[in-house]
């Protein structure tokens with residue numbers, strides 16, 4: 001699957017770069033060329049990095065949106 005459409009970088013290439021030692025988002029992007037243009041693929045590259053390393057990076061946490069609390073209409 002193509003992850004970075006600007007640079008035609010696949011998830012396989014990203015995973016290979018991680019297995020070859022890239023352990024940060026910046027290192028993966030440098031190794032593959034991903035996220036070097038519009039940056040739209042950066043969250044997905046970060047998610048793949050997290051998945052491969054079994055971690056959750058600061059970058060991914062930064063994209064989280066605060067939850068809006070909604071009152072349960074069934075609650076009295």
Ligand code: FES
Nearest residue numbers: 004006038039041
């Ligand atoms: S989609 Fe990756 S830099 Fe634009």
